[in-house]
Amino acid sequence: MDYQEAYRQLFLSLGGDVAGRQAAQEYLDNSTAIYHDEVIGIAALPRICDMEQLLVLDTVASTTYSILSKVTRLYQRDAQYRQLFGFAPLLERLICLPTGYDSIIPIMRADIFLDLATMDFQFCEFNTDGTSAMNEDREGANALSRSATCQLAATQLLLQPQELFDNWVDGFLGIYAGSEQALSNPTVAIVDYAASGTLYEFEQFRQRFAARGLNCLVCDIPSLQWRDGVLYGSDLNPQAPGYNRPQRIDAIYRRAVSGEILAELLSRSPDCCGAHALLHAVEQQAVTMIGGFNTHVAHSKRVFAVLHRPETMALLSDAEQDFIRQHVPYTTLLAERFIDLEAVKEDKNHWIIKPEDGYAAKGVHAGRDYTTDSWATLIDELANTNYIAQNYAAQQPVPNTRLTPIGLDPAQLEPWNLLTGLYLYNGRLSGLYVRAGQSGLIAGFAGGITVPTLLAAYDPAAGLHLRTRDFA
Numbered sequence: 001m002d003y004q005e006a007y008r009q010l011f012l013s014l015g016g017d018v019a020g021r022q023a024a025q026e027y028l029d030n031s032t033a034i035y036h037d038e039v040i041g042i043a044a045l046p047r048i049c050d051m052e053q054l055l056v057l058d059t060v061a062s063t064t065y066s067i068l069s070k071v072t073r074l075y076q077r078d079a080q081y082r083q084l085f086g087f088a089p090l091l092e093r094l095i096c097l098p099t100g101y102d103s104i105i106p107i108m109r110a111d112i113f114l115d116l117a118t119m120d121f122q123f124c125e126f127n128t129d130g131t132s133a134m135n136e137d138r139e140g141a142n143a144l145s146r147s148a149t150c151q152l153a154a155t156q157l158l159l160q161p162q163e164l165f166d167n168w169v170d171g172f173l174g175i176y177a178g179s180e181q182a183l184s185n186p187t188v189a190i191v192d193y194a195a196s197g198t199l200y201e202f203e204q205f206r207q208r209f210a211a212r213g214l215n216c217l218v219c220d221i222p223s224l225q226w227r228d229g230v231l232y233g234s235d236l237n238p239q240a241p242g243y244n245r246p247q248r249i250d251a252i253y254r255r256a257v258s259g260e261i262l263a264e265l266l267s268r269s270p271d272c273c274g275a276h277a278l279l280h281a282v283e284q285q286a287v288t289m290i291g292g293f294n295t296h297v298a299h300s301k302r303v304f305a306v307l308h309r310p311e312t313m314a315l316l317s318d319a320e321q322d323f324i325r326q327h328v329p330y331t332t333l334l335a336e337r338f339i340d341l342e343a344v345k346e347d348k349n350h351w352i353i354k355p356e357d358g359y360a361a362k363g364v365h366a367g368r369d370y371t372t373d374s375w376a377t378l379i380d381e382l383a384n385t386n387y388i389a390q391n392y393a394a395q396q397p398v399p400n401t402r403l404t405p406i407g408l409d410p411a412q413l414e415p416w417n418l419l420t421g422l423y424l425y426n427g428r429l430s431g432l433y434v435r436a437g438q439s440g441l442i443a444g445f446a447g448g449i450t451v452p453t454l455l456a457a458y459d460p461a462a463g464l465h466l467r468t469r470d471f472a
Helices: 003-013 018-029 051-077 089-095 134-144 148-156 165-177 199-211 258-267 274-283 293-299 303-307 318-327 341-346 372-382
Strands: 047-049 107-114 121-127 159-161 188-192 216-220 225-227 230-233 251-254 288-290 331-333 351-355 387-391 398-400 414-425 428-437 449-451 453-456
Touching (some): 003 047, 018 134, 047 428, 051 107, 051 303, 051 318, 051 414, 051 428, 089 293, 107 165, 121 293, 134 159, 134 165, 134 199, 134 449, 148 159, 165 199, 165 251, 165 288, 165 428, 188 199, 230 274, 258 274, 258 293, 274 288, 293 303, 303 387, 341 372, 351 372, 428 453
Parallel strands (some): 047 453, 188 216, 251 288
Antiparallel strands (some): 107 121, 107 414, 159 453, 331 387, 398 414, 414 428, 428 449
16 A cells, blocks of 8 residues: 555645644644754655565664674774774774773664665765754654644554654663663763754653653753763753752763764863863763764764775675665765866766765755856865765655645645655664755755654564654
8 A cells, every 4th residue: 555645645635734734833833843943844744654664674774783883893993994084083082982882873863865666775874973853753743643634644544653762762771771880770961062952852852761760961061070080960951950050970862973072172171071071981981971982983974985995895794785885875085186076066966065074964065056166166165175075866756845834726746855864773773754855955954844754554563673652
C-alpha cells in the first residue's frame, strides 16, 4: 500500500483541509517549535514511513555506524591515518581521550537524499556533535494531528508519531550504567552554548531525565567550574530548581559541537572555568561525557573524502566498500592542490561547498543557487579556507505545500526536495527527521520547512529500535 499517496488523496478530498491547517498552525504558534526565536514552518503533508521502508533504512543505519566506528577507532590508534584529516593538534588530542564506555558514536543523525520510489540515496552529511531537531518533529506531528486529514488518516492508515526523547534517554542511561565512573543516582547536565542551543528541546530531555528520578541541569558551557576535582554547573533556566546555584555534575549529555568548544579553549587562557573546566573533568575522568570528542571524526565534512581513501577501504568488508562507492559523493578540499578550481567555477550546478566543521547548513553554498559570476567570486573567496567541495546530489521532488499561508487553491501542491535524517541511537535506527526545500539548500534560512514523520502500521515485534507514541 502506498501510504503517502493515500494520505495525499485524503487531503485533496477535503479540498486542502483549510480548517485543519488553520487549527494546526494555531497549535504551532503556541508550541515550543521555536528555533532562534521563530516558530518553525511545517509541511501540510507528513512524511509517512512504512515497515518495508524502515527495514531498509535500519540496514543503512547499521552499515553507516559500522563504517564510521571502524574509521574512528583507526583514527585513535594510528598516527599516520590521523594525518589524512589534518585536524589541529589540540583537537587531535581531544579526539584521542578515553570516554570510559564502549559506544563509539552514542548519538548521531545521518542526513541523506532519498529517492522514495527506489530507496536509493546519497549521503549529505553526518551530524554527531549537536544532533538535534527532535522537538521540531514532535511538535510538528502534534500540530498536524489537529487537522481532519491527519485524524482520518491516523485511523484508516494506522499512523502514529515517533518517540525520540525517551528512546535516547534510555540509551544514554544504558551507556552511563556501563561506564567506568557510573553512580547509582547521577546528576546529569545537558551542556551547550546558550546562543547556539535549542533550549526548548533541552527542556523536553530534562523532563524525561526527571521522570526517572534524576536531577538534570541545562548548562551554558562558560558557566562551568572545576574545583577540587569536581565539575560544577548552574542551570541557565530561571524556573529550574537551583537556578544559578553551582551543582556537582556526574554525567554529561554533550550538545555543543567540538568546533565551538575548541574555539573557546584556544581563545581563553587555561583556567578552571568554561570549556577548560569541561576539559579538566573529561581528562581526569571525573565525569562521563556521553558524546565524547571522538565523535568529531565522523562529524567533520572531511570524513567524506577520507572514506574513499585506500587506507579506509582496507578496513572495510567488500559490502561496506560497495556501500561507500554507491552512496558517498565525491568530496575533496576546496584548494587548488586538491581540485581544479576553474572546473568547479565552470560547472557550478555540479558542486556544493561546505565548511569542514559546520552544522545547521551554516556557510553551505550550492552552485545552482548562484549566477556564474557570483559563484566564481565565491570560490575565489573560500578556496584554501578549510572548505570542502562535494558533488551535488540529485534529488527527487515530492508534492507538498506549506501548512500556511494557504493559497487561492488550498489543494494545490508544489514540488519539494527532501532531506531525510536518520537518527542513530547507539548505532541503531531510532527515528527520522525530514526537511523540505525548494532551493539548492534544504534549510530553514533558505525557505525550508520541517516535514513531520508518521509511522504506518508499525510493528514493535519486528526487532527495530524505533518507538511510537500517542498524538498529544
